[in-house]
Amino acid sequence: MTYQYPSHGQGQGYGQGSGQGQSYGHGYPDSPTAPVVAGWNDDRTGWDTPTAAWSTPPTRARVERPRSGEHLLDVRDLWIEFATRDGVARVVNGVSFHVDPGETLAILGESGSGKSVTAQAVLGILDTPPAVVRSGQALFSGEDLLTMTPERRRQVRGQEIAMVFQDALSALNPVYPVGWQITEALRSRRGVSKAEARRRAVEMMDLVQIPAAAQRIDDYPHQFSGGMRQRVMIAMALAMRPKVLIADEPTTALDVTVQAQIMDLLATLRAELEMALILITHDLGVVADVADRITVMYAGRVVEHADVHTLYGAPAHPYTRGLLASVPRLERRGQGLHSISGTPPNPVAIPAGCAFHPRCPYAQQMCRMTEPTLLRIGRLDRASACHFPPEALDARHA
Amino acid sequence: MSDLEMAATTELGTHAADTPPAGATPPPKTRSLAADAWYDLRRNWIFWVAAALVVLVILMAVVPGLFSGADPTACNTRRQFAGPSGGAILGYDFQGCDVFSRTVHGARASVLVGLFAVLLTGVIGLVFGMLAGYFGGWLDALLSRVVDVVLGIPLLLAAIVLSKRLAADRQGSGIATVVIVLGILGWTTAARVMRSSVLTARSQDYVAAARMLGAGPLRIMWRHILPNALAPFIVVLTITLGTFIATEATLSFLNIGLRPPAISWGIDIATAGKHVREAAMPLIAPSLFLTLTVLAFIMLGDAIRDAFDPKLRR
Numbered sequence A: 001m002t003y004q005y006p007s008h009g010q011g012q013g014y015g016q017g018s019g020q021g022q023s024y025g026h027g028y029p030d031s032p033t034a035p036v037v038a039g040w041n042d043d044r045t046g047w048d049t050p051t052a053a054w055s056t057p058p059t060r061a062r063v064e065r066p067r068s069g070e071h072l073l074d075v076r077d078l079w080i081e082f083a084t085r086d087g088v089a090r091v092v093n094g095v096s097f098h099v100d101p102g103e104t105l106a107i108l109g110e111s112g113s114g115k116s117v118t119a120q121a122v123l124g125i126l127d128t129p130p131a132v133v134r135s136g137q138a139l140f141s142g143e144d145l146l147t148m149t150p151e152r153r154r155q156v157r158g159q160e161i162a163m164v165f166q167d168a169l170s171a172l173n174p175v176y177p178v179g180w181q182i183t184e185a186l187r188s189r190r191g192v193s194k195a196e197a198r199r200r201a202v203e204m205m206d207l208v209q210i211p212a213a214a215q216r217i218d219d220y221p222h223q224f225s226g227g228m229r230q231r232v233m234i235a236m237a238l239a240m241r242p243k244v245l246i247a248d249e250p251t252t253a254l255d256v257t258v259q260a261q262i263m264d265l266l267a268t269l270r271a272e273l274e275m276a277l278i279l280i281t282h283d284l285g286v287v288a289d290v291a292d293r294i295t296v297m298y299a300g301r302v303v304e305h306a307d308v309h310t311l312y313g314a315p316a317h318p319y320t321r322g323l324l325a326s327v328p329r330l331e332r333r334g335q336g337l338h339s340i341s342g343t344p345p346n347p348v349a350i351p352a353g354c355a356f357h358p359r360c361p362y363a364q365q366m367c368r369m370t371e372p373t374l375l376r377i378g379r380l381d382r383a384s385a386c387h388f389p390p391e392a393l394d395a396r397h398a
Numbered sequence B: 001m002s003d004l005e006m007a008a009t010t011e012l013g014t015h016a017a018d019t020p021p022a023g024a025t026p027p028p029k030t031r032s033l034a035a036d037a038w039y040d041l042r043r044n045w046i047f048w049v050a051a052a053l054v055v056l057v058i059l060m061a062v063v064p065g066l067f068s069g070a071d072p073t074a075c076n077t078r079r080q081f082a083g084p085s086g087g088a089i090l091g092y093d094f095q096g097c098d099v100f101s102r103t104v105h106g107a108r109a110s111v112l113v114g115l116f117a118v119l120l121t122g123v124i125g126l127v128f129g130m131l132a133g134y135f136g137g138w139l140d141a142l143l144s145r146v147v148d149v150v151l152g153i154p155l156l157l158a159a160i161v162l163s164k165r166l167a168a169d170r171q172g173s174g175i176a177t178v179v180i181v182l183g184i185l186g187w188t189t190a191a192r193v194m195r196s197s198v199l200t201a202r203s204q205d206y207v208a209a210a211r212m213l214g215a216g217p218l219r220i221m222w223r224h225i226l227p228n229a230l231a232p233f234i235v236v237l238t239i240t241l242g243t244f245i246a247t248e249a250t251l252s253f254l255n256i257g258l259r260p261p262a263i264s265w266g267i268d269i270a271t272a273g274k275h276v277r278e279a280a281m282p283l284i285a286p287s288l289f290l291t292l293t294v295l296a297f298i299m300l301g302d303a304i305r306d307a308f309d310p311k312l313r314r
Helices: A115-123 A150-159 A178-182 A184-190 A194-207 A226-238 A256-273 A308-313 A318-325 A365-369 A390-397 B003-018 B033-041 B045-062 B099-135 B137-152 B155-167 B175-186 B188-202 B205-212 B217-253 B265-274 B281-307
Strands: A045-047 A060-062 A073-084 A087-099 A104-108 A131-140 A161-164 A244-248 A276-281 A293-298 A301-307 A382-384
Touching (some): A087 A104, A115 A161, A150 A161, A150 A184, A150 B205, A161 B205, A178 A184, A178 A194, A178 A226, A226 A256, A256 A276, B033 B281, B045 B281, B099 B137, B099 B188, B099 B217, B099 B265, B099 B281, B155 B175, B175 B188, B175 B217, B188 B217, B205 B217, B217 B281
Parallel strands (some): A104 A293
Antiparallel strands (some): A073 A087, A293 A301
């Protein structure tokens, strides 16, 4: 299977009104080396024609949004540690990102890069202890999720921000019919009557395109296939119409063919319900068609962020380059598969300097000494945490 | 029939199963977990056998006169070990009492002791296990140590002390005393089993999903963890029920359980055991009923556990 990246266009409707020629850099400091850790602005794009068919990707159109300066969800400089037997595991180290309604942010990283922990912290379902949120903010409509009262927190959960789990089979309670589960929150928190809840459950199952919803409402999770189960999970998360949906590796447990359908469904729903979608994944392939912007994490840090076209077309950070190079491609048939040498760092002992230096083909002495900050690159809407600008890396590579 | 035809029929069959023809069944209402379990139980013959036995034993306990008109306390040593006769179909025991009548009347004490002691055990075990497993931390440490301490108390020794203490305050058969003694000392296994199932269930994704949707601790414990943690607990309780009825016999035998005016299988087994060479029936009859009762409750527990697990449904 080959993935087609937006930047490789190939007449699939990408690249129209995207990336090139737009004016970026509003409000950016003049210095090209100014850190842009927080408050990273961009022009957002969104689907304007929702469609369920994988073969016909929706065309992208620019959607102008007023710049109010406040994002729907704005995570700023988040630090999270775990107390373990071997010492303090620094799992999230100063992560920042934001999303707005109708946009999709993909958070990309290997297992252990801190992406799921970040999502759990935002949602407030992180077990503390062992986890400790050291510092940072998670502003939802200007309100800090990390400091609000537990009661207010519970209000936000599910109603404003919801999450789709990786493995729907274990995320659905085995002893209840799916219809019961989809509307449990509606019944218990909004006082919806049983008959009304039943109607809403069918409605939600229709929305996530489960065939014969009315007949399957009393079936149990184990009676569904993997893809259908994930649809049930999505319906459950969306039952209260949250403004932000976090999907934590929603397709990892699924077949490749089903992955595409679920991704498509998420994209369609995001557009239909005008919500913000955060896609957490380790798979570059599945997000290419859905994401607007991508944040790449490594060892609990953001190492690069950019809009999807720039990231796939001209990755700036050596780690992102390695990830892209390791995706199997049809045109490189016959050649060996590329992989990033080494293993992800142990969060208890993150390497000094740039955390990626032991695995980086470009590493120099300074990479072992100094930790690079996330810097804006050129005038484009992208930033990378590497001591070397992309051109320098290109020159070295050549 | 060719393979193709077979395939087509199977296809049709499954399709028909997926979408029942309109009018065949009324539109299904949302069934609760209990209603689904009941639907499953109704089609389980083991459940019916167990339920029939349990109903029989409970009937014996409530209205013994229905089964035997003879007075179990009208004993006459002249009839010692007499064989079956018109009035007493199982003959007479050491004291010259009607064996069948005593067995029927003995059900009441045994069933009362068993049921109430298990009820007490279940409540204590459920609360301890759920709190320890769900909240963890210092509460778990504290409750687990309490369990360890109670588990360390020798049952018979404590039963002797406790029943002397409790019996001093009340006259009568001593059923309440035995129930309290068994309940206070016997809940530890149930609590431990509950705690470990709760620990397993609470780390499941569906609990995280419920929290993600804003469910509070009570709802998570009651609606999400309990149904998933109940199966081993029910099994332990049914086994405990059997051992409690047997322990009641032991306590009665040691003269710290039920007192002689009361009639129980335990007392009768204890007395008849000494004279088994002279007559076996006074031992066999109460033992058989005790075994059947314990078996019935265990089977009932098994069937109920299976019915609450949707994956085992046919």
